[in-house]
Amino acid sequence: MKKVLCLVLTLCMVLALAACGGNSGGTPADSGSQTPASTPDAQPAGDTNSGLITVGVINNDPNESGYRTANDAAMRAMFTEANGYKATFYNNNDAAQQIATAQQMIQDEVDFLLLSPASTTGWDSVLQDAQAAGTQIILFDRMLEADESMYVAAVVSDMPAEGKTAVDWLAAQGLSEYNIIHIQGHMGSDAQLGRTGALDEKVSAEASWNYVTQQTADWDEATARTITQSVIDSGKPFNVIYAENNGMARGAVAALDAAGITHGKNGDVIVMGFDSDKWAMEAVLEGSWNYMGLCNPLQAETVDSIIKDLVAGTAPAQKIIYTPEQGFEAATITQADVDTYGT
Amino acid sequence: MQEGAVLEMRGICKYFPGVRALQDVDFTLREGEIHALMGENGAGKSTLIKVLTGVYPKDGGEVYIKGVSGAALIRSPQDAQNAGISTVYQEITLCPNLSVAENMYIGRTKGAMTNWKQMNQGAGKILKSLGIPAGPTQQLGTCSIAVQQMVAIARAVDMECKVLILDEPTSSLDDQEVQKLFGLMRDLRAKGVGIIFVTHFLEQVYEVCDRITVLRDGTLVGEYVIEDLPRVELVSKMLGKELDDMADIKGEAGGTAVSLEGAPVLEAAGLCSSAGIKPFDFSIRKGEVNGFTGLLGSGRSECVRAIFGADHVTGGTVKMDGKDVKIRKPLDAMKQGIGYLPEDRKGDGIVGDLSVRENIILAFQVMKGFFHPFSRAQAEAFADEYIKLLEIKTASADTPIKSLSGGNQQKCILARWILTDPKYLILDEPTRGIDIGTKIEIQKLVLRLAAEGKSVTFISSEIDEMLRTCSRLIVMRDRKAVGELCGEDLTQTKIMATIAGGDEE
């Protein structure tokens, strides 16, 4: 009896796992992000069938954040057979796994390798192999350290500019004193460096700008809440929350709400977040938040047009193409903005 | 130090929480002698050894060792080894997952590099010279307990020691192996090694020893030259009272006159198990004491394990009180009113870290069920009752059972099963490694239980013990029941003959 039970249980789990790994055709889910050994979802078939362009897409873990989820979903929606592509997707936050998969894709002779590298270094051999095999590399969302000649284009967000826009907006609010709770993302990541850099510069330059605390919450909402709660509990005065992504801003706001501290358009504390989540833009629209710096995850269209141009024989005008980005503030945001940019 | 002494211990004291384990004990070991350390369980023999070997720090007294000026400082087993003291413990303390050779050399190779070839050759030579049936590269865990024990001795012998301590080395060896060991001990004695021999077997003491030191309740009773101390006197000194004739306990408890008629309580036919015993038939009547006998590894334990459902039963039928029952696991047997005291006390019997109280109530508690725990007061009452009834020596009912002496642990396990009020009780080697006083108590208890109408199956390596308690013996050889003796056939010679199987052909 017990043996039967344990067999059934095991079977259940195996099925659950199998289902998890096998549904990638229907939904954007991809267990590849966590199971490094998994093979890419579909085998690129070269140019043999009906003139489709073969592309290999290597991205980060879609579960990392709402931003990444939107970014991944957009890529998957764009590179379909309906749009003239035969695409293979791979998601992993581990650069070593990404590199191994990239090499496999090059061997499979994809036409284009679309790459969002998890780390900025270690890609030399991949780039050389790609050049030798005639595979063209297009970077999206994240840069890597290499000579510009090694890739045909890079479609990325300008993180330092995002930070600068946000800090300029904050300065324009004209507070007599800025006491800032600065909640940082994963230390060393592109987004964290860009968004922290602008604020750090301003705080060290202006006497009236102070950090109440500057902590990394590692993109985690719960940690951000704890950090904010700790400042509230210690009774230190603050009037700005500068969180480097929307999830963390949301955690901080939860702590404010619990302590009855008002925030947003008519509140005591200015709340700032980043990325492109629809719910965050709605919070700005409602006036519960003050600012959201848009980090556009929708690079798929730009990448698509670059590829189509390249196939037609036109090289892109610039190597590095920054996605259009802007800051949204409670005073000026409209429902149309939310619908256009929210993801 | 005295002339000719290799080891002197003076005024040794050792306390445990709530117990004075050793109180002002002196002990002298001379060059080239075999010195028996005798005493009941809990008398302090093991503690004295552990103090000497640095396992326990002592709370008072001094140790002098030949060749070391002043009082020797022994704070760890390593210190003791360096001072030339080697020990073979009662419980095997080797690593079963290492090879025989590795076990012999572990902790003694110099430097980080090991010369495997040399090590295996050296080990092979020693094993051969001692006649130990094990290869140096064999994994120790695959050897029998007896061989493991001998490897432990080989390891100690090889360590060029001045003092060799053998703590119950013979309890899992058969006669031949014991003789081999004694030969080895005599050789070492001739080389001037002082040997401390701790055992419960009186015959063995009188066979090899030169001198005896007796301990009782943590104090020294005295040191005697063996010729001056007849057996009866030794026993009475150990027990601290004059001893009635031990051979008569069967009579004391009401005689052996157990009716061999009447319906059997348990009847098994063609029973066999995954442990590899041949199908056997077995039955026991109300109030009967019977037993399985045979050499080590003859399958006597496997038989009773099959009855209790401890091994996977592969065939045969069992009837309790004439009704067919299915015993697939121990709980089934327990529900039928069967109790089982296993052979391996440490591995299968006690639950070491749990208290005496929890150990005593465990089986009864399991029978009562998951959702019906005994109240604290009930559990305490049960425990106190049996601690008193069986005279279990423990600081309190809350003491972890592992800190009790072997005999008292065994009494707890007995208490556990008697508490369940079984119809039929299986006792596999209940007296192994236990002092003589407790042995007799247990034998008396067995007969008393039988007199109360319970059936008991009793297994022991000591045939005279079986003769004293059992009215019927099933003889095992090579995992097969080869004979059944009762009545007038129950004599030492007849049993031996059946075990040996000489008269069959």
Added chain:
Amino acid sequence: MKTSVKEPETQVKRPDESLFKRLTRQQLFIPVAALTLLVLFNLIADPSFFAVSIKENSLGNPVLSGNIISVLDNASELVILAIGMTLVTASSGGQDISVGATMAIAGSVILRMVCGTEVTADTLHMPLILAVLIGIFVSMLFGAFNGTLVAYFKIQPMVATLIMFTAGRSIAAWINNNQLPIMNDISFKYAGTFLPGIPVPTPIFITAFMILVFWLVLKFTNLGLYTQSVGINANSSRLNGLDPQMIKLLTYVILGVCVAVAGFIRVSRSGSINYSRIAENIEMDAILAVALGGNALSGGKFNIYGSILGAYVIQFLTTTLYKYDVPSTALPAYKAVVVILLVVLSAPVVREKLAGMKKAPAKAAKGVS
């Protein structure tokens, strides 16, 4: 209950034993001492640490606020996990390292149930209690999976649970079609924040309830005796009629319940989930709580209250470090230092030494008088 909790009264006392020595021998000595030390440090450094005030939250309810409340509130998930982890440790002599990932699964299931197929839902699509029960059930299944591997396939717990540790967060994402659902109905957040009109954070009540449940279970069943017996000596337990495999499996299923409750609290705090980040590394804290409580990680005897105290110590330490603005990147390092100290202090060898040190001067003093 039959664990060692009551031992203080019954332990044999030798007349010349100092109070200190008796104290250091108690299992709860280390967590209690650590907590006392943290309290003393905060009292001396800044007594305002302990200030508790009543504020009005954004919904207009009066709520208690202060570091102490934060500690009690934020420790909730950890405390509940530590209870289950203690049982698993006791019975199987190993730890479940997949609790964080399984929390993600449980949280994901609960959100999926209440959100239906919507990504952002403003109303509950299912009674909350039903969703939570389903979450608990799913989590128990995963517990049973781990338990089966450990008990019946005899795989080492850390290795067996490594499977869920690796796959769990992907499964959590798959349950919600890889989307990040958001539940905006205010009643969903009651469990993670405040109930209307009640000034104490709800997680504190849930934790108290769980502790009470386990107190009752340990008192009115043999769970304590059985798990300890199996953890100490499985052979012996089997010969006493227990089914060691079943009991091991049972403890993993119980841990599954704890994980689901902790996961529910966590998603209820924000009304959303981030599969990669939610309860990241919480398994390590949970194991640490068990160790801090004076429980052997090799199994056997346990004291569930030790683990609970251990969990509060960890949260107290975290909150203290945040208060003194220790960079949170450095936080794990500080934790590690404190942990090393505590674990070394709780080692029997060191405790004996400590007791000995204290005893010597006491004796000398006696000699003089």
